[in-house]
Amino acid sequence: MSLSNTRTLMAELRQRMGEDDPMPSRREPQRIPDPPVRVYPKPRRPSRFAKEAAAHTTALVGIGRVGTRYATSVVLQFQAELAVAHSAVATVLPDEWAAENGLLSLNSRVEDHRQFLLRPDLGRRLDEDSLSRLREQATKGVDIQPILADGLSAVACMGSGVALLEHLTAECEQRGWTVGTPMCARFARVWLEDEIGQEVGAKVAVILLGERPGLGTGDGLSAYMVYKPEVGKTDSDRNMISNIHQRGIPPPEAAHRLALMAGAMLEQVTSGVTLDLGPLTTELGDAAGTGLREPQVREPLVFVGEEGEGR
Ligand code: B12
Secondary structure (H helix, E strand, O other): HHHHHHHHHHHHHHHOOOOOOOOOOOOOOOOOOOOOOOOOOOOOOOOHHHHEEEOOOOOOOOOEEEEEEEEHHHHHHHHHHHHHHHHHHHOOOOOOOHHHHHEEEEEEEOHHHHHHHHHHHHHHHHHHHHHHHHHHHHOOOOEEEEEEEOOOOOHHHHHHHHHHHHHHHHHHHHHOOEEHHHHHHHHOOOOHHHHHHHHHOOOOOEEEOOOOOEOOOOOOOEEEEEOOOOOOOOHHOOOEEEOOOOOOOOOHHHHEEEHHHHHHHHHHHHHHHOOOOOOHHHHHHHHHHHOOOOOOOOOOOOOOOOOOOOO
C-alpha cells in the first residue's frame, strides 16, 4: 500500500471518529543565536586581604580567577614552575663537586639517577668504597656530624649547601662543640645520616639535603637531625627544618635554629618525638620571626602581554 493511500485512509478514519484534525504543519526550525565573541566573564580583582597575604609568600594564594578557572597567566606560570621543579629533581650532582668544595666525597649504594628515584633503600646506605673512605679519613667521636647531600635537589645542594654547612659549623663551634669532617654524600636519602653518624661515633648527626622541589622552590634545603645516630633509627627519632633558601629560612637563620635544636638534643640526650622543644619556643620563635615575613616576590617566569591582559 502506497503512503498516499495510508494518508487517505487515516484522514477518513479521523473523520469517521468525528475529528477532522489535519496533521500539524511543519514548523520552521528555531534560529540558534550566534555565540557571543567573549564567553568568559571579566577577571575578578583579588581582595585586599588576598593581596596582602600574597605579598608575604611565594605560595599560590591571592592569584584571582576567571569564572571558575585560573587566569591564563597563572596557568602558564604554574607550568613554568613545574618545569623548574622537574629539572631540579633531574639534576645530578657532578662527581667531582664534593672534592672541588673541599668536602669528603661519599656515595650511597645507588649507581645512577634513575635508580636513585626508584630505590630509596639504596640511598640510605653507603657503598663499600665510601665506607672505607669514611673510616680512614673522618674524625671520630665528635659532638655534631653535619653531612651535606644532594637529596631530591642537587640544585639546592650546589646553591646554598656550602653556606648552610659553614654557618652551622660556626654556630656549633661557638658553643664549644666538636664538629665532624665536612663531607658531602651523593644520591643520598635522609637515613644515610644514621650509618655515617654511627661510623664516626657522633652524638648528633644532621643531614643537609635538597628537599623535594615544590612550585617556586626548586632550591630548598632541609635539615634532618638525630641524636645518637645508628642504623635502624626511624623518622620518629628525628627532628627537621625545611624550606631553607633565600626566600624561606635563609641559611644563617636556619643554622642558628639547628644549633638550638642540637643543644636541646645534647642536653636531653634524645631526639624526635621524645625531645621537648617547649623551653625553646621563644628562642625558636624569635629566631624564625613570629610576625609577618618581609614582602616576598614571586619571580614571574612567563609574561602574557600587558599587566592584566590575557587573564
Ligand atoms: C615527601 C614528604 C613526606 C612523605 C614522605 C614519603 C617518602 N618516602 O618520601 C610523607 C607523605 C609520607 C610524609 C609524611 C609526613 N610528613 Co612530610 N614531607 C614531605 C616533603 C613534601 C618532602 C620531604 C623531602 O623532600 N625529603 C627529602 C628526601 C631526600 O628525603 P627521603 O629520605 O627521600 O624521604 C624521607 C623524608 O622525606 C622523611 N620525612 C617526610 N616527612 C617528614 C617529617 C618529619 C618530621 C621527619 C622527621 C621526616 C620526614 O620521610 C622519608 C622517609 O624517611 C616535606 C616538605 C618539604 N618541602 O620538605 C614534608 C615535611 C617534611 N613533612 C612534614 C610532616 C609534619 C610530616 C608528618 C609528621 C605528617 C603527619 N602528621 O603524619 C609525616 C611523618 C612521616 C615520617 N616519615 O615519619 C613537615 C615537617 C615539619 C617539621 N619541621 O617537623 C614537612 C616540612 C611539611 C610541612 N611543611 O609541614 N612526608
